[in-house]
Amino acid sequence: MPLVGNNTSTTSPDETLLSAEKQHWSFSGRSLFRWESALVLFFVFDLVYGGTSSPDFFSRNTIFFAGINFGLIAIMALPEMLIITTGEIDLSVAAMLGLACSSFGYLFEHHVEVFLAMFLTLCVGAVGGALNGFLVTQLGLPSIAVTIGTLTMFRGLAEVILGTNEVSGFGGPWTDAGTNAIPGTPFAWAFGIFVVLALIYGAVLHFTSTGRSIFAIGLQEEAAFFSGIRVKRIKFNLYLISGIVCAFVGLLYTYETNTARYDAGTGLELNVVAIVLFGGISIFGGRGTMLGVFLSVIVVGIFDQILSNNNVSSQEQSIVFGVLLLASVILPNAGRGYRAVRKRIGSKWPRSQSLNENAAAISDL
Template identity: 40%
Template sequence: MSTPVLTRPDGQARTYDAYAQPWWKRTLLTREMAIIALVVAVYAWSMGNVANFDSPLTLYYLFLDVAPLLLIALPMTLIIITGEIDLSVASVVGLSSVLVGVLVQDGGLSVPVAALIAIAVGAVCGAFNGFLVAYVGLPSLAVTIGTLALYRGIAVGILGTTAKTDFPEKWTDLSKERIIEGQPYPMILIPFLVLLLGFVLLLHFSPFGRGVYDIGLNDEAAQFAGVDVARTKLWLFLLAGAVSALAGVYFTLRFGSARGDNANGMELQVIAAVLLGGVSIFGGRGALHGVVAGVLLIGVISSAMRLEGQTVNVINIVIGVLLVLSVISTNLLGWVSGQVRSRTRGSRPSTSRAQSGTSSTTEG
């Protein structure tokens, strides 16, 4: 009897045999755990070979730098698992930054009120993306390229080339505050961990999360199985807009500057981190612990290379090469395993025919 096989769009295949493995193999021998091991290895190497990398101050600034990526990567993971993509997240960061600056300095609002308004506007921007993708049926790549330019244009149009820099000191200090004095863990990790817990429960422990995976595997089959595909995508894009706006508020307070070009190009770093973390660009596969490891991997590499005096262009080249290799390795491993399985299945019938022939000769 042949083993039932489900072939995925990225060339990988899942069989019942794969789930017959011991739990520790299914848990440890995964792409996500490989990325976590790589993060640990790169961090350990940098500690011993990069000057000042072992300083607690380096780890502190590493967390400050990757905090916006960590936040935005959470909803981006769910969007890519459904087979969609959102390239407008960085422009929402810039737009929310401008709104906070204008509302606080020109409108006289407090920072918390301005932040809530900016997050609400970010949610509306994300919902607009989701409506065009889920209900109008436009491709997410085209939609979010368009809204990337739209939201960035609005942000730059509001402030032009000027910047709002006079923010209350207690809020700018809070954005850089440490959880425990003397420790390298900034306060921004607390809202991130709260959101991480929420997204983990949503993706991995709820019917909504199972629907997200179903959509990524086959959205038509998910629709017939009772998943509201359009509503699910709408909510995911809305969450991406709201969380991106939250990252924009943090970005503004941390640097004390509201500009229309804040976070320019950050969307590529977020997508690179998500794909490095084991999420399939074809949808249907991925886990949040791998994505967090992917973000930290980018952060560790960037921090180590900056301490070594490398330019931003060189750092981007290294990260781009890692991203390409991660995508190629997934397809290559899927192709190799498929070839092995096909050869194994092809050899079984000949063995059966040989045994049948031998049996017939004996009976004759």
């Protein structure tokens, strides 16, 4: 640490300040509390709890079913992660899944060639995502309001397109991909896709200029803009990609269940947001890591599977998600709050001699 406090004869406020700051860091330590370490502990807890509650826990089945039940949520968590890191939110993800399901079902029913139908479904996703992006960036509306609006709208459209019909009998090689494990592994295809996408998303978030821009936008949008970062374009693109990814998840969902229904994935948006926040992504934007979200997916996915194995009802599972959501907003902030308090205590201005002199000067008056 160069340049600091090497001039003891004239302590300007600047230098005193910095040396105080330095001391503070040395005793409180920066990595005192990392959320990722807490997640690893949660993972251990999962294994212990799972192992003790069911003799069949450590099996291929657990891994496969956890992957198939949770993979779709996990994939949707990836674009959500980037959006929340910029300080915005997308609550329309699950509704987009439903709209994609409906669209694909409708096209399939009308004998559109499968690849074309898939492509058109992804286009629906792109249009929906672009709509979100347009409303948030061009009209400057708050994303929480916009995406609650499009949530309702997408779900409504899904019902208009398909009504209460169920389309099924998709068949073909894609059904296998939806319901079987990746050959030679216990992992569901959805999970495999998640892992590959997570690597890409992690690289984008942590090792590209776009990732830096995303963090900067989330921390201080105006300063990012003043530094030549194209804030609107980046946000728009994130919504666009979110739409496409969610439409893709809609396709996966259709093949997993071999049915297309308008109400597919209803309510999953909250699970997606919960996963992201539990992964340590700050709801205020600008903080978090891909690793955290990845661990969060694993921890919550396995926990969810344990609860299902133990026949815990879905109502009770939703309580778990509620608690998770709250805990993930409170706990990482609690760590930061603690650091902030330490900092405040640590940086109290040291009383200097000149203060007493000044006091004397005043009383002389």
